[in-house]
Amino acid sequence: MNKKMFLCLVAALLSLISMNAAAAPPSLESIQRSMDTIWVVTAGALVFFMQAGFALLEGGMVRSKNTVNVVMKNYTDMCFGALVFWMFGYGLMFGANPSGWIGTDHFFLGGEETNPKEFTMLFFQTMFAATAATIVSGALAERARFSAYVVVSIFITTFVYAIYGSWVWGSLYEGSGWLREMGFIDFAGSTVVHSVGGWCALAGIIVLGPRLGKYDPDTGKPRDIPGHNLPMVALGGFILWLGWFGFNGGSTLSASVDIGKIILNTHLSASAGVAGSIMLLLMLGKPVLMTNTINAGLAGLVGITAGCAVMDPMYAVITGLISGMVLVVSTQFMEAMRWDDPVGAVSVHGTCGAWGTLAAGIFNSENLFDIDQILVQLTGIGAAFIWTFFVALILFKIIDKIMGLRAITIDQQRGLDYTEHYELGYPEFQQDALHKRKE
């Protein structure tokens, strides 16, 4: 009986195989489409994983009493960002753009007429939008109110990021962005994602003011406010580095042979960023801090994001080296200006994003050191700063007026974990627990 059943099963299996063999083989085009989708979705997942990297990096760089608050900001800006980007952001960024300034359709993407490729694109771009918004959270850490931050991040994702993005990457349907028309190069978003996030963060820092006691009132010098968990910062840095392979590699939007060079450039630039930062710090006789080293790796990653597809590896290394040095100089400038950035978001994303975009014009392997291209790059960088910084400044001021952006001093004393979320990051171990757990 068992033998008979076994023979039946084998026969059924063989008939299935023969039926499949008889069917028409899939076309190369459909295989390519499937491969593209698999690659872009996988890359999108890697970019999503960068959120975990940001949460760890920023969470570790703040005091233990503010960890939950930072992680919550990372978590929620991603979730709200995803919703509003689907509703409005995608349409504003990639919708039909006859004027070159703003997308006008494809809001609430969906329905039977939607091309499956659009879903893939929306998913991938949603992750980018969330990245731009989440850059701001670290810069405002330890003194910004949670609810006000969430509102700000929604506006950044929906308008500030999407509209600038439409100038560079729009449109997928009709018309084109004005910077794109000029030939502006920003392959994966040194400016579109990182500088936009960085300049928003700068506006927020200026409106919000420094953390309590950050600057010595007698000498004016900044004080160190060490993060509570540096291994967590290091892990966050590694995760971000890994995620960046998806960030830059996925920006091909297809499973092409270019991915290898793009990811190699990405890795080389990050490594060179660390080397550049360490070299400059040693030359200046300054200590080589772990937090600075991790930020230097990120600076190299941000720097190469614009030109990773158009540069030779040699120039990727130069771009990374300079990124690491730009980070050091920018961090010192921020401190001199008394702009308190707990995680160095403005220097890493804003300044190094601008440098990386310029480098993409300078080191473009098809047109090395082309002045016209450099001028176009400078135009794009300037447009990003003017649009993002001033709109974000107004936005922060309005939110501050209406909702109150800065946490009151007693809340800062108690820690935002307790006052904003009634939850402690380390209830058993917290050394700086300055408050009674809410009953």
Add this chain to the structure above:
Amino acid sequence: MNTKNIIDISKKRANIHSALKDITPKETNTKNIIDGPKRRAIVYSALKDILPKKSCIEALWILENKFPVAASFSILAYLDELIEVIDIGDNRSTLNITLTKLLYGPAPTGADPWEEMQSYGSASPKAPSSSRMVSSVSVGQSDATNEMVVFRAMLTGLCRGIHRAGPNKEKKMYDYLVDKIASMDIGKANSANLHLWCKHAGKQDIENITPESAMAKIIHEIYLWSCTYLGPTQADKLFSSVVKETESLQEADSFSPRNLL
């Protein structure tokens, strides 16, 4: 001086010498013993052969109430405190040597006498002399509420920490508080009490402050000052250590110092 006296003195010196030889020269009696139960056990084992049990328990309560675990523990100051309250006869030097040896030498630790202390109750020691009240918490004051005792203990701890942070820091803090009184919104009586306390540079206990929210506002102002002038990291450390220190008070069982933060 007769021969008997000379022999007695020689014997005492020999005892002192033998007791001190176990102590390494680096160890001083200003070290900080941070393990409360261990400290109680050691002190109890030193006292129990010399003093009656009731006096031992009183002495332990003085240890608990007036010498916070987190602060430097001076054996001589502790013995001075005991002499004010308990008749220890001519055992001062013997106790000094024994306590020094047991606390800082390789001594076996007995059982924590906490339960015995509880069963005897808080043997109320006499109020310490006014000269010592300057730097200590007046836990013996019967009219003070638990909240006030905890509040005063926190102020004392904070002032001590700020004093250690640098010269003139404490004075700057009092001046800052005086400047801020008008904007603190703590009521006239509280403002007057705070002003008086600041004017005396904390050398006199602050008079009653009510309600709890007014105490919290004063503590918060000190936090803001600490953040600005000591730095946020040092401020957090100072407040954390003071909270932990104050939590060792008996009164903190019914009113946690965290309520004031």
